[in-house]
Amino acid sequence: MSIEAGSAHDGRLGVPRPVLVAPDLLLRRLARRCPELNSRVAALVADLLATMRSHPGCVGLAAPQIGALARVVVVDVTGDSRAPDAHGPISLVNPEIVLAAGSQAGREGCLSLPGLTASIQRATKVVVAGLSVWGEDVLIEARGFEARVLQHELDHLDGVLIHDRVESIADLSPRTQPFQQLPSDETRQVRRRVVDQRGGREREEGGGHGQTGDRG
Numbered sequence: 182m183s184i185e186a187g188s189a190h191d192g193r194l195g196v197p198r199p200v201l202v203a204p205d206l207l208l209r210r211l212a213r214r215c216p217e218l219n220s221r222v223a224a225l226v227a228d229l230l231a232t233m234r235s236h237p238g239c240v241g242l243a244a245p246q247i248g249a250l251a252r253v254v255v256v257d258v259t260g261d262s263r264a265p266d267a268h269g270p271i272s273l274v275n276p277e278i279v280l281a282a283g284s285q286a287g288r289e290g291c292l293s294l295p296g297l298t299a300s301i302q303r304a305t306k307v308v309v310a311g312l313s314v315w316g317e318d319v320l321i322e323a324r325g326f327e328a329r330v331l332q333h334e335l336d337h338l339d340g341v342l343i344h345d346r347v348e349s350i351a352d353l354s355p356r357t358q359p360f361q362q363l364p365s366d367e368t369r370q371v372r373r374r375v376v377d378q379r380g381g382r383e384r385e386e387g388g389g390h391g392q393t394g395d396r397g
C-alpha cells in the first residue's frame with residue numbers, strides 16, 4: 182500500500198446537492214460501507230466535491246450530509262495557512278483511521294449545524310486507510326488541520342456531530358457570521374442554551390480567519 186493522496190474523481194462533473202441540517206435523522210445514522218466501486222460511487226464523489234466547492238470556506242464533506250448513507254468523504258484544505266503540507270483534494274471510500282497520535286483543541290464549524298462552532302480535542306496526526314474512486318488502496322498520513330478535517334468528516338459516517346464531541350457546553354459558541362442556510366430547530370435550541378449561559382451576549386471566541394471556517 183503506497184502513501185498517496187486519494188484521487189479527486191474520475192473526471193465526471195458533479196452536481197451540488199442540498200446539505201442536510203440537524204436534526205435531520207439521516208445525519209445520525211451509521212453510513213454503510215460501499216461493497217463495490219461503481220459509477221454510482223463515482224457520481225457520489227463528484228457530487229460531494231461539487232457541493233463542497235459550492236460553499237465558500239467548506240473544506241470537507243461526508244456523504245450523509247447530502248443524503249447518501251455511504252462511507253464516502255471528500256476533504257480539500259488546499260491553500261489554508263494551517264495546512265502547508267496538505268495533500269490537495271482527497272476523496273476516500275470506506276475510510277478508516279488506522280493510527281492516531283497527539284491531541285490538540287481547535288474550533289470547528291459544520292454545514293449541518295450552521296449556528297454553532299465547537300472547540301474539540303482531536304488527534305494531531307492520523308493515518309487514514311481507504312479506497313480511491315477507482316478502487317485503489319489509499320493511505321493518507323495527515324497532520325494538524327488536515328488531520329482535524331479528516332476526523333470531522335469520518336465522524337459524520339458514524340452519525341457523530343460536533344456538539345457530541347465537546348466536553349462541556351462552554352466549548353460551544355454561537356456563530357456570529359451570516360449563514361447561507363437558516364439554523365435548524367436543533368441548532369437554535371443548542372445555540373439558545375449557549376447564549377443564555379453567557380448572559381445573552383453572543384460572542385465568538387478566538388475570532389479571526391479560520392477560527393470559524395466551515396469544516397463541512
Ligand code: ZN
Nearest residue numbers: 291292396397
Ligand atoms: Zn460537518
